[in-house]
Every structure is written in C-alpha cells, then in structure tokens.
Amino acid sequence: xxxxxxxxxxxxxxxxxxxxxxxxxxxxxxxxxxxxxxxxxxxxxxxxxxxxxxxxxxxxxxxxxxxxxxxxxxxxxxxxxxxxxxxxxxxxxxxxxxxxxxxxxxxxxxxxxxxxxxxxxxxxxxxxxxxxxxxxxxxxxxxxxxxxxxxxxxxxxxxxxxxxxxxxxxxxxxxxxxxxxxxxxxxxxxxxxxxxxxxxxxxxxxxxxxxxxxxxxxxxxxxxxxxxxxxxxxxxxxxxxxxxxxxxxxxxxxxxxxxxxxxxxxxxxxxxxxxxxxxxxxxxxxxxxxxxxxxxxxxxxxxxxxxxxxxxxxxxxxxxxxxxxxxxxxxxxxxxxxxxxxxxxxxxxxxxxxxxxxxxxxxxxxxxxxxxxxxxxxxxxxxxxxxxxxxxxxxxxxxxxxxxxxxxxxxxxxxxxxxxxxxxxxxxxxxxxxxxxxxxxx
Amino acid sequence: xxxxxxxxxxxxxxxxxxxxxxxxxxxxxxxxxxxxxxxxxxxxxxxxxxxxxxxxxxxxxxxxxxxxxxxxxxxxxxxxxxxxxxxxxxxxxxx
Numbered sequence: 001x002x003x004x005x006x007x008x009x010x011x012x013x014x015x016x017x018x019x020x021x022x023x024x025x026x027x028x029x030x031x032x033x034x035x036x037x038x039x040x041x042x043x044x045x046x047x048x049x050x051x052x053x054x055x056x057x058x059x060x061x062x063x064x065x066x067x068x069x070x071x072x073x074x075x076x077x078x079x080x081x082x083x084x085x086x087x088x089x090x091x092x093x094x095x096x097x098x099x100x101x102x103x104x105x106x107x108x109x110x111x112x113x114x115x116x117x118x119x120x121x122x123x124x125x126x127x128x129x130x131x132x133x134x135x136x137x138x139x140x141x142x143x144x145x146x147x148x149x150x151x152x153x154x155x156x157x158x159x160x161x162x163x164x165x166x167x168x169x170x171x172x173x174x175x176x177x178x179x180x181x182x183x184x185x186x187x188x189x190x191x192x193x194x195x196x197x198x199x200x201x202x203x204x205x206x207x208x209x210x211x212x213x214x215x216x217x218x219x220x221x222x223x224x225x226x227x228x229x230x231x232x233x234x235x236x237x238x239x240x241x242x243x244x245x246x247x248x249x250x251x252x253x254x255x256x257x258x259x260x261x262x263x264x265x266x267x268x269x270x271x272x273x274x275x276x277x278x279x280x281x282x283x284x285x286x287x288x289x290x291x292x293x294x295x296x297x298x299x300x301x302x303x304x305x306x307x308x309x310x311x312x313x314x315x316x317x318x319x320x321x322x323x324x325x326x327x328x329x330x331x332x333x334x335x336x337x338x339x340x341x342x343x344x345x346x347x348x349x350x351x352x353x354x355x356x357x358x359x360x361x362x363x364x365x366x367x368x369x370x371x372x373x374x375x376x377x378x379x380x381x382x383x384x385x386x387x388x389x390x391x392x393x394x395x396x397x398x399x400x401x402x403x404x405x406x407x408x409x410x411x412x413x414x415x416x417x418x419x420x421x422x423x424x425x426x427x428x429x430x431x432x433x434x435x436x437x438x439x440x441x442x
Numbered sequence: 443x444x445x446x447x448x449x450x451x452x453x454x455x456x457x458x459x460x461x462x463x464x465x466x467x468x469x470x471x472x473x474x475x476x477x478x479x480x481x482x483x484x485x486x487x488x489x490x491x492x493x494x495x496x497x498x499x500x501x502x503x504x505x506x507x508x509x510x511x512x513x514x515x516x517x518x519x520x521x522x523x524x525x526x527x528x529x530x531x532x533x534x535x536x537x
Contacts, residue, residue: 010457013483017464020479023533026472030479030526037482037519044492051496055509063513067521074525079474086481086522089514093487096511100494100504110447202477205484214450216490222450223457224486230461231480235473323470330473337532343471 005043006220012036080327084133090205091125118211125204127182152184188253192408196239203232242323244386271422273434283360285316293366302432304339320352322370356393364399368407397421400431475529482522488515
C-alpha cells in the first residue's frame with residue numbers, strides 16, 4: 001500500500017515538471033508537486049503516528065513556520081542567496097541522515113559505500129553553499145588563489161584516499177574533510193560565476209538525497225533526488241555554455257583576477273537623462289538589456305515606469321536577457337515579472353540577437369561583460385567565444401552605469417567608447433527615474 | 443551486488459532520463475522558480491528522517507542529528523514551495 005502511494009507521488013512530481021514548461025501552467029505545477037510531497041510524507045508515517053514523540057512534531061512545526069516566514073519576507077533580488085541557503089540545507093539534511101545510518105545500522109557493503117558517498121556530497125554541499133551565500137552577500141573577498149587551490153587539492157586527495165582505501169577511517173574525519181573541501185572549493189569563485197556554482201550545488205543537493213534513498217531503500221527519495229540532480233546538471237551546463245567555459249574552469253576559481261590592460265583609448269560620450277529622454281522619444285523600437293546592476297540598485301520599478309512611458313508613446317519595448325545576467329539562472333526574468341512586465345516581452349539571446357540591427361535604441365542597465373564585443377573579436381580576451389548580446393549592432397546604444405570600471409572579467413569594454421554609444425553615469429534606479437521625469441518635460 | 447540494488451539503479455537511471463528530457467524544455471524565464479522548486483523537492487530527505495527516527499530514539503546524539511536533518515528538510519519543503527508559489531504567481535497574473 002505504502003509503495004503504491006509513493007508511486008503516485010513520483011508520478012505527481014514528473015507531471016509537475018511537465019507542466020513547468022510554460023509560465024501559464026507552472027503555478028499548477030507547483031501545486032501538483034506539493035500534493036506529491038504531502039502524499040509521500042503521509043505514506044512515510046505509514047499510520048504509525050504514535051511512534052513519534054512530541055519533539056519530532058515540534059521540530060517539524062517550527063521548521064515549517066520558519067520556512068513560511070523566510071519565503072514570504074525574502075526580496076526577489078535576494079533569490080540567489082535564498083536558493084543558496086536551501087541548497088545547503090538540502091545537502092546538510094542528506095549528510096545528517098547518512099551519518100546516522102552509518103553509525104547506527106550494519107549496512108551491506110553496497111549500501112555502506114552509498115552512505116559514505118551521500119554523506120560526503122551532502123556535507124560538501126552544506127559548507128560550499130554557506131560560503132556561496134557569504135560570497136553573494138559580499139562578505140568574503142580576495143584570497144590567495146594558489147594557496148587555497150593547493151589546500152583544496154590536498155583535501156580532495158585526502159577524501160578520495162579515505163573513501164577508497166580499506167582502512168577503517170572514522171566517519172567524523174570524512175565529515176571534517178568534506179566540510180573543508182566545500183569551503184576551499186567555493187571560496188575562490190565569485191561574482192558572475194555564481195550562476196554556475198548555485199546550479200551545481202543545487203544538483204549536488206539532489207544527488208545527495210538520491211544517495212540517501214539507496215541507504216533507506218526508498219524509491220521516492222531516489223526518484224525525487226534524481227529529478228533535482230538532473231535539473232541542476234542541465235542548468236549548470238547551460239550556464240557554462242553561456243560563458244563558453246567548462247565546469248572545471250569555473251570551479252578552479254580566480255577568474256578575472258589577472259591584471260589585464262583595461263585602459264581606454266579615448267573618453268566615452270557622456271550624456272544626461274534629458275538627452276536620453278529626447279533620444280528615446282524619437283525611437284520606434286527600444287530593447288532593454290538588464291544586468292546585475294539593475295538588481296543591486298533595486299531598479300525594477302523604475303524600469304517598469306520607463307517601459308510604461310515608452311509604450312504610451314507607441315514605442316515598442318523588448319527585454320533581452322543573457323542567460324548569465326545576474327547571480328542565478330533566470331534572475332532577471334523574476335525581477336521583471338515582479339514589476340508586472342509581461343514574460344512575452346522577455347527574449348533570450350538566441351531569439352533577440354538577429355533583431356539588434358533593426359533596433360533604434362538599446363538601453364543597457366548595469367550589464368557589462370555580456371555585451372562586450374571583444375567576446376567576438378579578441379582571441380586573447382578571457383571572454384573570447386562567450387555568446388554575447390550583439391547590442392553594438394543597434395543604431396544607438398545608451399549605457400546606464402555608475403562608472404567606467406570593468407565587469408567581472410576585469411577587462412575594458414570597447415562598446416562604451418563606440419561612436420553610437422552614450423554613457424549615463426548614474427545609479428540605475430536614479431538614472432531611470434530621471435529619464436522618466438525628463439519625459440514629462442519633452 | 444544484490445538484485446534489489448540493480449533494480450534501484452535502473453529506477454535511478456530512468457528517473458534521471460525523464461528528468462533530463464522534461465527539464466530541458468523549461469524556458470529560461472522559469473529557471474529561478476525551477477531552482478527554488480527543486481530545493482523544495484530535495485527536501486524529500488524528510489522521508490528518510492521519518493523512516494529512521496523510530497530506530498534511534500534511545501541514542502540522544504543520533505536522535506539530535508536526525509532532528510537536525512528533519513528540520514533542514516522541512517524548511518526546504520515549506521520554504522521552497524512557498525517561495526516558488528510566490529514567484530509563479532507573478533508569472534500567472536501576466537496572462
């Protein structure tokens with residue numbers, strides 16, 4: 001009986017993923033998945049509710065309450081941090097279960113290996129995610145890459161030796177080493193590489209859950225864990241190919257720290273909010289390219305206001321979203337959806353790149369490397385070969401940015417000094433609000 | 443290798459394959475809620491906590507560790523589904 005209930009909940013999860021493929025049905029997908037989860041939990045209790053003490057139910061109740069509070073309070077700009085924390089909790093939960101099974105039961109060899117694997121991955125995900133969250137919050141900065149890479153290499157060899165030799169190491173040592181490995185591996189990776197790291201840790205949290213399913217012989221854990229693992233892997237690969245880098249290159253860390261000549265040959269053309277308003281009012285088509293700078297400045301509402309103003313003047317407005325814009329997959333889309341921008345107006349790189357040459361004005365808001373034409377032309381550039389938004393093909397480009405400072409890759413962006421580019425040096429929110437105000441005067 | 447272990451491996455392979463096929467079709471616009479939704483689903487480890495808790499109630503340390511796992515998994519499930527719902531609500535009202 002219990003097994004067939006698990007089967008139903010697995011089917012619900014799979015159908016939920018199917019419905020997730022369209023924004024209009026995705027909300028129903030979430031409810032289906034909730035149904036699957038509730039069913040799985042009820043089946044697990046198997047009507048033996050009396051076998052559990054008050055503490056157990058209390059822990060569930062309090063944790064659930066915490067989950068509700070946090071998820072309702074979090075701002076959409078903080079989604080990368082929240083998903084980072086959840087990745088860590090998922091890994092930590094599987095690590096804890098695996099540890100208990102290793103200490104408590106006599107496991108057959110195959111289960112024993114899986115338990116060690118689940119614990120290692122779970123603990124690594126836990127500490128790695130906490131570091132990722134600290135990096136996202138800007139709490140951790142530069143470290144000596146060489147020292148940490150060597151340390152991390154030694155730790156990796158240590159963990160592999162422990163896992164493969166027959167000597168009976170105590171599980172506590174493996175936990176400590178996995179914790180340190182997670183910290184040293186993630187601490188070097190920063191900024192714009194975060195979408196890869198977050199997706200990768202997301203995948204690992206699923207794989208740890210799947211492995212835990214082997215230990216407790218639960219099919220639903222295996223299926224759900226595998227689904228999460230697959231999802232994370234797909235996103236990891238997508239993010240990597242959007243940067244033209246391999247997962248190994250990303251995890252090695254230290255990107256953008258090498259000093260490269262990033263001087264400009266000439267000064268950019270600086271402009272004012274009034275001039276931009278005039279320029280935009282003569283346009284027929286405008287494409288807005290949001291980047292991390294929009295999230296940092298919390299400029300979504302200002303973007304919406306400008307969009308409304310432009311649309312009221314019958315100007316066509318589209319949004320071009322690079323896959324790695326922001327700090328996690330789909331970050332920009334959520335911020336725009338939050339202010340009621342229609343998802344039909346959001347375009348992916350493949351869909352919009354051919355349209356730039358027919359666009360009157362491109363408005364780049366706090367994005368840098370993803371619109372750097374060097375990715376197409378300069379073979380020596382660290383971003384060479386990365387697919388970029390070809391905004392330089394548009395008739396006119398306006399960039400709202402606080403300064404000429406380089407982006408994550410640490411290189412100059414020749415787009416900023418091109419003849420058809422104008423720079424508005426301002427905080428994204430302030431700049432946009434000033435443009436909207438100027439429109440009233442035009 | 444026991445037969446059960448091989449059977450479980452087969453389930454794993456099939457689930458991964460189905461997951462890969464379905465998730466590849468999810469558009470970029472929904473990648474953030476996809477991630478928070480998978481966070482919720484990875485809270486499935488709660489099931490393992492429920493299954494093994496009755497075996498460890500006499501050992502205070504192990505009991506505590508299971509409870510930590512249960513707490514983490516519950517936060518993931520409730521927090522994950524709730525924030526995913528919040529995000530998808532924003533996409534829904536566009537229709």
